[in-house]
Amino acid sequence: MLLTSNVHRVLLHVSAFSLSQVNSQRLFSVEYAVKLLKKLVDDGNFKLGKAVHALLVVSSHASEDHIIQNNCLINLYSRCGQLAVARRVFDRSSQRNVVSWSILMAGYLHNGYAWEVTKLFKDMISVDKIFPNEYVLSTVLSSCSSGGLLHEGRQCHTLVLKAGLVFHQYVKNALLSLYTVSSDMEGVLEILKSVPGLDIITYNSVLKGFLDHGYTSEALDVFSRMLAHGSAGDSVSYVNIFGLCARFKDLKLGKQVHCRMLKSGLQLDVFLSSAIMDMYGKCGEISGARYIFDSYANHNVVSWTAILAANFQNECFEEALKLFLRMELQDVIPNEYTFAVLLNSCAGLSALGCGKTLHARVEQTGHGAFVVVGNALINMYFRSGHIEATRALFSSMICRDTVTWNMIISGFSHHGLGEEALDVFQHMLAAEEQPNYVTFVGVLLACGHLGRIEEGFYYLQHLMRDIGLEPGLEHYTCVVGLLGKAGKLDEAENFMRSTPVTWDVVAWRTLLNACNVHCNYGLGKRVADHLLQLNPNDVGTYILLSNMHAKVKRWDGVAKIRKLLRERNIKKEPGLSWTEIRNETHVFVSDDTQHPETAQIHEKVRKLLADIKPLGYVPDTASVLHDVEQEQQEGYLSYHSEKLAVAYALMKTPSQAPIHVIKNLRICDDCHSALKLISKVTMRMIVVRDVNRFHSFQDGSCSCADYW
């Protein structure tokens, strides 16, 4: 009676309603205890499982000599992460068998102690003289794969052959993943050939293995072989294949696979919907991602983050931030990836206020310590033009990876801080962080700003090769920019002719831009013609061309281009600038009259322009007019959006505050020279982010040194 009440007390302690689940009288039959423990572990009800253990101890029924009951207990504790307790039960058991060992090994494997498993394995054979079965071998093989113990894994392969277990599905699959981890895809193919019988798990792990090692066509081959052999493919197979489409941004293939999946009648699950959203997002078809998001109801953090990321990747930054509010309303707890996407969305908008709020939040939740979050913060502060905050963050970061270094290097470069960028690069080398493809893009950009031609070529031709990196189009384009900026236009052109790559619009535009800045009309005209052949409607080319005409005072040329644009009805994307003041974003369109304070803003611009006139400002009408519609009324003064934004910010912020403006296009010559002088007369720092880079105006000069 006393015993029963003890029993009840223990159970009541655990949960009020669980009492009915346990028949305390029958608990003392081992069979019942075993059955109960298994059920509780299966349900993940570890709390009650532990209570049952307590009960067995209290009632002196924890028979140390009952193998099966002990095995259940070992399993219980290793499943809920209490390895030490599991180990104690194991060590105290007077008897144990191959199952006991197998359970304990699985426990160590799943709790991240893969290398301990091989030790246990040796003990099992040498101390208990037990020969491994299929359970033990598959667990040990998995441990070798995940612990990187490739040599031991191969020894186990011999044992597998000895035991005649190569045909066993679990063992075979564990072997295959061992060879996959070892990057021995030939070994994988050999096992596939020599051992027949593939189940869905085999297909999927081989598929993943090929994908991870870049064997794309082999992966697709496995997939189609699977379909051909009547195995429909489950959600795991499709997740992998969608991952492939995403990686290669192959929308066509992605859609085909999606159709195939729909035909097979496979239902969406949270993994699958994440993978499909990821695919559509990376392939640039946000509508597809949104459709999937709406078709599935049980989203978790990952799938929410996937739809946020898809929006981010397609530049729907605001949408991403709005969706996050919905996510929070549904009580989904964000993780480090979520915060990274959100911060990067803020970076896209240069929404410093929102970014700062998120910064505070990640500090509070502890997510700030994740590299992905740190990198996103750096990106956010950089893109919002706050270099000081970036420097502070970078030096305080505990974990840095290649991306961190790359961001700092290219960030400094985009701000025109070439010296600092190269300095960081040297630190990166000293820290033995391996530079990659992206690193050198930033490095070459920095060389460009500093005009260090020889150094740039050294990195391109020697350092990259020494590291084993093949220079690509982006690097070569940087070199064109490097030579162009230094005024070595013929060298730049020769470099383009002699380098065997397919040059894209970006590269030609870099050269054209250099021609424009250095007033090389002849070459500029040729390059522009070439660009217009590639894309006859490219407004950017027309603008640069017209600029060049204006510089050499060929006004007929300017007029001709304007006429051409009108005839072909080619319209420039409207100029748009925005600035954030006390957490509110104010957007300005060129020639905007919609703003409630238009009159005051225009008055302010007029005053500013009058103030800088004595400093030598002459309105550059040629440059201004490109933004203006031809039907502009006579006598009406129009202003570019960045002038409006700067004027407004000057009106609304304290007299020492730096001003941050973001613009969707390239800043024009006129605004550039005006802003330089405005920074001088107002004694303000004005940072403008345009499509290409940052311009930091201070005391009459700009960080781009008038080349952009």
Place this chain on the structure above:
DNA sequence: GTAGGGTTAG
């Protein structure tokens, strides 16, 4: 009484 494959950031 035990074991295998999957999703989100740059």
